Each structure stands twice: as C-alpha cells, then as structure tokens.
Amino acid sequence: MLELYDGGLDIPSILKKWYCQESTQNYGAFIPFVGTIRDEDGIDGLSFDIYEPILEKWFQGWQDKAKEKNAIIKMAHSRGDVLVHQSSYIAAIFSPKRRVALEFIDLFVEDFKASAPIWKYDLKNKKRIYALERSTRIKGSGLLGVST
Amino acid sequence: MLELYDGGLDIPSILKKWYCQESTQNYGAFIPFVGTIRDEDGIDGLSFDIYEPILEKWFQGWQDKAKEKNAIIKMAHSRGDVLVHQSSYIAAIFSPKRRVALEFIDLFVEDFKASAPIWKYDLKNKKRIYALERSTRIKGSGLLGVST
Amino acid sequence: MVKVEFLGPIQKESLNLKISNLQELATILQKTPEMTEWLANSAIAVNDTLVSSLDFALKDGDKVSMLPPVCGG
C-alpha cells in the first residue's frame, strides 16, 4: 500500500492505522522507518515533487519481493511543502519473522533513497531550491548525455 | 527509557508518545521494532518473567552506545501473560541520520534476543510451559556446570 | 509523435517530437546548452519503464520521461 499526502504526515495516525490493519494477520515483526525534517542549514522545511507512475511501479516491485518472504510493505510520503520537525516519509515492513523484517527495512529504505522518483527542494526565504548535492542519480543515468 | 507493563502493550499509544516526545529533538530517523505474538502451535499466548536489575544494566549499556552516535533508544516489554495477536515488545531508535538507526535497530534487537534476562513460556490449557528450545543461553553460560 | 517530459527540477516544457529512437532524442537535446548537465545526470523512462539503451525504438504515442537525481524521504 502506497499513500501520498499533501504536506507533513500524521505519523501517529498512520502507525495506528497500519498496526491495526495487520494486527490479526500473524505477522510477528513490524518495523516502521520514519523520516523527519531536521532543522539544519537555516531551512524552513523541504518540498517534494513525486512522479507517481514510476513510484507505483517501483513500489510494486518491492511488494512482490516482500510477498516471496510472506511479508508486506506499506509506505507513505509527502507531496509539496513539509516544515522542519514534521515528517515526510514512513515505510514499514510486516513479516512473520524478525530477520526478514530487519533485512528488508534496510534494503528497502536504501533503495528508496537511490531509486524512488521523488525530488527534494530546500525551502528558504519562500524559495524552493533543488537539493542537487544531496540527490542520487538513478542507476543508468546519463544515457542521453553520451556523445556519439 | 525502559518501560515494563503487565500484559499486552498498547502499541499505538506507545508509538504516539515516543514520537511526540522526540519530534522537536532533530532526529531525522525513527525506527521502531514491534514484536507481536503469533498464533502457532496451538498456544493461547505467551507469558514472560523479567529480572529487572540486569535488564536495566543491559539497557543502560546500549543507551550509552547509542549516545556516542547522538542516538537514543526506547524500549517497552510485557510482564506476565500476553495473548495471541497482542504485542509484547517494542524497541525504537531515534538518530540524526538513517544509517545509524538502521544499523542500531538490528544490532539492538539481536542482542536483546541473546542477552536480555527475560524468560518466555507458552500458554497452553492454562499451563505455563518454559520455551527452552526457542531460548538462547546467555554468553558465558555453563560456568557452574564445569566439573573440577 | 513522441511526447518528451522533463520531471522534477528540470524547468522545461514538454516536447512533441517525430523521432524513432532515443539516439535521435539525444541528438536533439544535446543542441540545447542548458540541457547538458541534465542529460549527463538523468535517467530515461519510456512509458514509465526505465530504459538503458539509446537504440530503444520509439513509436507514435510513446512517452519519454527524463528523471534527474532523486532524493525522497
């Protein structure tokens, strides 16, 4: 399940909803990862653009991988502006056993950072500044830049 | 912070409390681990004994390790009986950066399983049966069994 | 016609081009100096699937998307 929200996430509500949705499904381990905007470099917050069609496909690929281990993944992300100390990201793994969950949450979050089609901007003085230096090229980038 | 409760844990309330406690402390990553009793082997639930003095010392050792990385750890566990589909365990890491949190939650949960002075019993037909075959000897066990 | 769209921070209007593969798109976009860095940085998707070869054939109605470096979370 992939959920997108405008602005900061209501983390306690999302955690409660997900936990209750799965509480009788016999998952022994539940591991959420929550990302919260840090107050640093004088930013007022961050802002996000998302390209949903590719995000959905990327997420479905992970859901399929999880299913092979009898696990499931849930994820929510913010669109637009999110202020400092608000949260913009939550992902969670439910699995029968703990090792699968501990390994999946790490792999999932790292691949999310490297591959999910989401662009981050610093919010400073009402301006939206693309965070190029903190961004990661998607694997295979540069294809159209090759001189021939 | 180490919290012990009689019976199953109210996971949504604990998650909300912990999240709100730290939401302005500039932790970019928050990773809880929740353990829920699985319906298996015909058990009605599990039951737990805890030896608090050593649990507190063990937990404080981890809190000190976390502090070196500017992270903190919270944990709650059930005492006594916890029924199937209820949760008996939650631990969480808060850290400025995600790598520290992802690595700590794994190491912490595994060491918890291997070292925390907590004993587990299956609840079956109103009886409490020690789960010896699923338990782990604490490092250094067998000291008094050595013949001399 | 093939629709070419520029995602996230690339400030450029979509294009509709008569091209039959990605090589032709590369040749066209490389003529625009302000695109140089984006071309070097960005991944390419055709109909929302990432592709890895310039020979990738395009047909009428296809959508090409350019994805610059990402940073979710």
Next chain:
Amino acid sequence: MVKVEFLGPIQKESLNLKISNLQELATILQKTPEMTEWLANSAIAVNDTLVSSLDFALKDGDKVSMLPPVCGG
C-alpha cells in the same frame, strides 16, 4: 552469608550459603541431580553483574543469580 537466587523457570527456593567463591557454589549445586541441566545452561551474575570465572571471590552479603536460557520479545 551469600544469597543464591534461581531466576525464571528454575523452580528452586533461594539459598543462603557460607561460601567464599563460585567454585564452592558449583561443588554444592552439582550434588543436586535436578540442577545438572540448569548448571550447564545458565549464566551467573554476582550483584547483578555477569561473571565469567569460578575464582570470583564472594563476600558476606553478596547476591548470586542463576540465569537460564533467555527469550525476550
């Protein structure tokens, strides 16, 4: 006197013994056949700190705890 307590599933009342090290405790407990498996399985703490040597000296008022295999979570 040294207090010896048996934690978790070990169904045994605490003992108060006049002993000066863990070796003496081992000798006493090894005489009880139903303790054999617990002795082989359990870790030992003195005053709530785990110890790893039978030579560990004990003094009046110390508390020795026996911790059988654990399984939290």
